[in-house]
Amino acid sequence: MKRLLLAATAAAGLLFSSASAFSADKLLNASYDVARELFVDINKAFVAHHEGVTVDQSHAGTSKQARAIADGLAADVVTFNQVTDIDFLVRQGLVSDDWQKEFPDNASPFYSLPSFLVRAGNPKNIRDWEDLARDDVQIIFPNPKTSGNARYTYLAATAYAREKFSGDETKVKEFVTRIFNNVPVFDTGGRAATTTFAERGIGDVLITFESETQGIANEYGTDKYEQVVPSVSLLAEFPVAIVDKVVDQNGSRDLAKSYLDFLYSPEGQKIEAEHGLRVRDEAIAAGFKDKFPDVRLVTVEEVFGGWDKVQAEHFAEGALLDQAYGNR
Amino acid sequence: MTAVPARAGWRFRQPSVIPGFGLTLGLSLAYLTLIILIPLSGLAWRSASLGWPQFWTLVTDSRTVNALKISFGTALAAAAVNVVFGTVVAWVLVRYRFPGRRVVDAMVDLPFALPTAVAGIALTTLYAPNGWIGALVGPLGIKVAYTPLGIVVALVFIGLPFVVRTVQPVMEEIDREVEEAAATLGASRFQTITRVLFPGLAPAIVTGFALAFARGVGEYGSVIFIAGNLPNISEIAPLLIIIRLEEYNYPAATAIAAVMLIISFAMLLVINMLQSWSRKRYG
Numbered sequence: 001m002k003r004l005l006l007a008a009t010a011a012a013g014l015l016f017s018s019a020s021a022f023s024a025d026k027l028l029n030a031s032y033d034v035a036r037e038l039f040v041d042i043n044k045a046f047v048a049h050h051e052g053v054t055v056d057q058s059h060a061g062t063s064k065q066a067r068a069i070a071d072g073l074a075a076d077v078v079t080f081n082q083v084t085d086i087d088f089l090v091r092q093g094l095v096s097d098d099w100q101k102e103f104p105d106n107a108s109p110f111y112s113l114p115s116f117l118v119r120a121g122n123p124k125n126i127r128d129w130e131d132l133a134r135d136d137v138q139i140i141f142p143n144p145k146t147s148g149n150a151r152y153t154y155l156a157a158t159a160y161a162r163e164k165f166s167g168d169e170t171k172v173k174e175f176v177t178r179i180f181n182n183v184p185v186f187d188t189g190g191r192a193a194t195t196t197f198a199e200r201g202i203g204d205v206l207i208t209f210e211s212e213t214q215g216i217a218n219e220y221g222t223d224k225y226e227q228v229v230p231s232v233s234l235l236a237e238f239p240v241a242i243v244d245k246v247v248d249q250n251g252s253r254d255l256a257k258s259y260l261d262f263l264y265s266p267e268g269q270k271i272e273a274e275h276g277l278r279v280r281d282e283a284i285a286a287g288f289k290d291k292f293p294d295v296r297l298v299t300v301e302e303v304f305g306g307w308d309k310v311q312a313e314h315f316a317e318g319a320l321l322d323q324a325y326g327n328r
Numbered sequence: 329m330t331a332v333p334a335r336a337g338w339r340f341r342q343p344s345v346i347p348g349f350g351l352t353l354g355l356s357l358a359y360l361t362l363i364i365l366i367p368l369s370g371l372a373w374r375s376a377s378l379g380w381p382q383f384w385t386l387v388t389d390s391r392t393v394n395a396l397k398i399s400f401g402t403a404l405a406a407a408a409v410n411v412v413f414g415t416v417v418a419w420v421l422v423r424y425r426f427p428g429r430r431v432v433d434a435m436v437d438l439p440f441a442l443p444t445a446v447a448g449i450a451l452t453t454l455y456a457p458n459g460w461i462g463a464l465v466g467p468l469g470i471k472v473a474y475t476p477l478g479i480v481v482a483l484v485f486i487g488l489p490f491v492v493r494t495v496q497p498v499m500e501e502i503d504r505e506v507e508e509a510a511a512t513l514g515a516s517r518f519q520t521i522t523r524v525l526f527p528g529l530a531p532a533i534v535t536g537f538a539l540a541f542a543r544g545v546g547e548y549g550s551v552i553f554i555a556g557n558l559p560n561i562s563e564i565a566p567l568l569i570i571i572r573l574e575e576y577n578y579p580a581a582t583a584i585a586a587v588m589l590i591i592s593f594a595m596l597l598v599i600n601m602l603q604s605w606s607r608k609r610y611g
Contacts, residue, residue: 063574088576143557145571185474186557188567195449200456200473317577322391325559 024251027259028056030065030075032082032148032238034190034212038275039079045271046262053255061189062148069094069243076247076256079240079263081209082148083300083307084315086241099241108237109263110277113297114153115210116228117197117217124204128230129160132205133178140203142193143186144321150190153207154321155310156234159303163232173323180324198225209236214276214291235297238277368589375586378579386583391559392568395584399565400591402476403544406483407491410540411533414491421492422499436492439485444549451482452554474556479564482550487540494536495529502528530606538599545592 031039036059043055058065058073062080069075070092078095080086089095100107118126124137132139144150157179158172165171187193190208197206198220205228206213213227240260247253262268269281273288285292304310314320341349375383386392421433439447455462455472462473472478502525510520548566555562565588572581 061574063576067573067576143571146567146574184556184558186559188552188557188570192553200452201458202456202474315575317572317575317580318389 024255025053026056026250027053027077027252027255028058028073028075029077029079029259030058030069030073031079032062032065033059034149034209035059035079035081037215038272038277041271041275042263042268045267046259049262050255050258055259061146063088069246074246074250075243076250076252077240077242077260079238079260080148081236081238082151083237083239084311085148086239087307089241089243094243094245095241096244100239102242103240103260104264105280106237106239107241108239109260109268110238110272110279112209112211112236112238112277113233113295114149114156114207114230114236115213115233116230117206117208117213117225118204118228120222120224120226122226122228126205126228129157129179129232130164132157132182132207133175134182137182137205138184138203139179139182139205139207140185140187140193140197141183141207142190143188144315146188147190147193149209149212150193150207151315151321152209152234152236154324155300155304155314156230156232158314158320159234159298160230160232162303173320176324177326181326209276210278210292211276229293229295232296232298234303235299371582371585371589374578374582378583382579383583383586386580387587391563392565392584392587394560395563395565395568396587396591398476398479398562399545399588402479402483402564403541403547406480406487406544407537407541409480409484410487410491411537414488414536414540415495415529415533417488418492418495418499422496436489438489439487440489444486444547445553447485448482448550448553451485451550452478455481455554473554474558474562476555476562478554478556479551479562482554483540483544483547486547486550487544490539490543491533491536494539495532498529498532527606527609531603534599534603534606538596538603541599542592542596545588 029039029043036057039055039057043057046055047053058068058075060068062078062082062085065073065075065078065080066085066088069078069089078086078089083100086095086099090097090099096102103109116126118124124134125131126137131137141153142150144154154176157176161172161175165175184202185193185196187196190212193206193208194212194216197203198216206216210227210229217225217227240263242253242256242260247256263272264280266281266284269279269284270287273279273284273291276291278292279285279288300307300310304314312319378386417436421429421436452473453459455478457463457466457471457473459473462471465472470477472481506524507520510524515524546566548564548570551564552567555564555567557563557567565584569581569584572578572584
């Protein structure tokens, strides 16, 4: 019995020591739902520079990811598409509260914007947000309550309406509600909405991240779909952060930092641009100029006064977003 | 029997010649506690921390009430459909011998095995306005995908094996001679079904209904693809729970979950009582 106990302790010790020795060669990146293809390429390029390192991927809606990490998913880094979900991790004490200063550009190595995809020839002549409120237009975007992607769409439409009606809140509300009333299906995620639009043939226009509309146009052929970039849209930052509590446990802080730094390197930026994301590196961005038409981007800080306010005034239960669904 | 003298008063268990009562009961209780009781008491604990007035506001919110109505309504409708057609399927499988019977028999289990998301996507592809079936019924003014009807379709698919697999074995137990005896005693065919066969099958049918219904209420994977998920129209309660979680609104999520649990439990209790009543009545 004593010997058994000893052996077990030794085995456990071996297990733990080997775990800590190897963990610095291993990263887990918890990311958003539609980032699979992007990070397959990024990881391949990153690992080529770091002998013996493996990067594991986990993809899901980022609120779900944030909850999983709070419940113990040991992700070393997060690459999300919503600032609020990292803020949640800050409140849980997993990420330091100055995470946005740890990396350049608000810790957002690339960005995108809600953009439109219409059927070939643009039969309904959809040019801008205004056209979405017309009675004869059916719109597809995922459920803003379950999809970060669609929350940007909601905010972008609201930002447009605020400019148009010079801040008249009743008119803004009415405008946004009219857009929501034109949505026949609320899928739970960005990809599902893409399927509804492209495979089921429902709706006249799909609103999703520009990175996604570019991917669809490439996948299904430009003879079937056309991209329409609205006159103004919302800057959608894709924030990254080190999960302090996890890297301190795994001893993987250095590796995590160099992984996130890689996203800012010219090589990383090129891969991101190839995946339809707008990048910060000006030299790389210039090379992809044809792909990304000029668009005026407003930020959440400018229009809404920051994410905390957005969360309280728009996204909370019963707040403005819930009201936009109307009573149909 | 006579070896054990009947003692007066209440006893914890009826005497039995089979040993191992303590061990098996202990194991069962430990297992049930681990698998069912602990997770559910966690749920109860969390929603209890809400306080009654807050809990009541959360669950009487019109959107929540509508979601619950949709979930329970569509699950009831789907279970009702399955009771009728599931019993017919079971009857065909038990009573007739025909080529391909085993294949049909195996097919019944497919909804068990198929990942529900796959089922949802497949059904949506079929019933969407541009799908095979959707394009057929569309001109008649029937919309299936992205309406509550679509939810019922998905739940019918998911629930069918529950009815067939509970009714089938009971049906196999009924001897053909019983029917023949009924016939010789002058019963019409209709009487044979309603007065001889049905009473024996009723408890199994009720169980099948309960299982299909309970499965339908909690179903998420297949439904979200076909439902359209419009608030107050085709938004099911499990989706609303996810939505509340996305808001990091754990109290509201647990409140909805608790209400679903209470309603389901109450309905299953009623169904169980109905079953034991029918067993006494006909059994």
